[in-house]
Amino acid sequence: MSKRIAYYAYGSPDVLRAEDERPGAPGPGQVRLRQEMIGVNPVDWKMVAGYFRQTDRAPFPHVPGWASAGIIEQVGPRVAGLSVGDAVIAGAHGGAYREQLVIDARLVVPRPEAVSIEQAAALPSSAVAGYSLVQNLRITDEDTLLVHGAAGSVGAATVQIALDQGARVIGTASARNHNYLRSLGAIPVLYGDALASALRRLGPITASADAVGGRESVDATRAVLVEGGRAVTAWGDEHSRAADIPWVRHPDDELEQTVAIAARGALTVRIGETFPLESAADALELSHTGHPAGKILLAP
Template identity: 40%
Template sequence: MATAIVFSAYGGPEVLGPLEIEEPVVGPGEVRVRVRAAGVNPVDVKLRRGDFAGMVPVAFPQRLGNEFAGMIDRVGADVTGFAVGDEVLGFTAMAAYTEVLTVPADSVTGKPDALSWEVAGALSAVGQTAYNALRELKVASGDTLLVHAAAGGVGTVAVQLARRLGARVIGTASERNHDHLRSLGAEPVGYGDGLVERVRALAPEGVDVVLDAVGGAAVDASLELVADRARIGTTVDQKAADEHGIVRLRGARSAAILAELADLAARGELVLPIAAAHPLTSAAEAHREVETGHVRGKVVLTGD
């Protein structure tokens, strides 16, 4: 038997709890992974609260978690390139808050030795979202990019990848995170009233592209700053995307992209701060932390 974290009704963090499940049997083309770390993301919080009720299929008791890192303990038929004992990181869908899981072998990549379990387990969702967003918005050298929620998980990665592409980056964040953004190569601005004026003061020549991870008023400000709506993208605000014709950023996940990000992180060329690491059975506390909206980087759940 193995422990998984589930919820059997929508609600606050207290609805999360452990459930003993049968250890999954590895199938053809799959690997089974003993999970050492799993990232906690805002989408997990929204699913638990019921924000997507009627839009995302849920079968109670429902599991959560879209990213993980761990060690392979079973390899299915027709799998090549992986062996029992390999350390990997990867992605799944609403299943990673657990001690053990099975995934297609093309959903994992090898974990570099220099990469911590916590960062490995938290890298896939924010890393691939940021990577794909910059590609979809065609961010290039010479662009001025505005990132909303630049100190969050997606923002932190996006700032660094955009700087590697040669873009200038302005990032919105609370005052306590401004030095952090400067350390990543971004120019920080505060949230709230007067945002458009503060950005224009920093970039009187204009902003070329926006990556939004906030929604609402941040999208309104973006529309004032950038005329080309194909270069305004949001990861969170579907309503705004439909209403204003901006880009709803989704992006396909791939082991190849994840391997590239993992290599950068292992070499110290991509930093992903871990705000907190909680034991698997303390998932409720991890959700409370993420739900504050003030996490710098990522929160993770850890196993043995």
């Protein structure tokens, strides 16, 4: 038997329960992983809370989770290029909060030796979103990029990948995260009522990547973006729609490309707290209501 974390109704993280399951054999085009580490992302508690029930209703019981790293234990028919014992990174799948995961082989990529297990589990979803934001904006060394929520997992990945493209990067964050942003190479700016004024003093901004969403970041982007500038958001809402700021599009190779950037040392995810799998509710509560100092992980 194997453990999983499931929920049978929408609600707070308290609806999660640990239970046994018997993992099935992988079918055609699938592999089964022994999970080594699982990434916790804001989309997890939003799924549990039912934020997407109108457009992406989860069948109950449902298992949250969109990011993990593990070892292949079994390979199904018609799978090429993957073998039992391979260390891999799995993304964009759902259902990751479990000890063993059966997944479409097309959704896993090999884990390079240069990428730790913790980093591997942290890359899908958040860091991948950062890669896609930069790609959507077509960032070059001629750009000054504004990143809203630059100290979070999505924002920090966006910062690092844009800097790797040669761009000048300005990041909004709370004062306690300004030294962190400086360590990455970004120019930190305090969010709040004076945000637009502070940004104007830093010169023309040609592109904006919003990793948090909401009225404040949208208003600031509209106030400071140069004519013809580009903007994209990772969290589309009524404010971004009113401003014609598109939701990020995800290239098919986003995970592979993000892992390659991390493997050559240009991208590192700040790791926060690690919880045992059975404490997934506590991890989601921290993700929802706390201010985690880095990516939250679950250890099966």
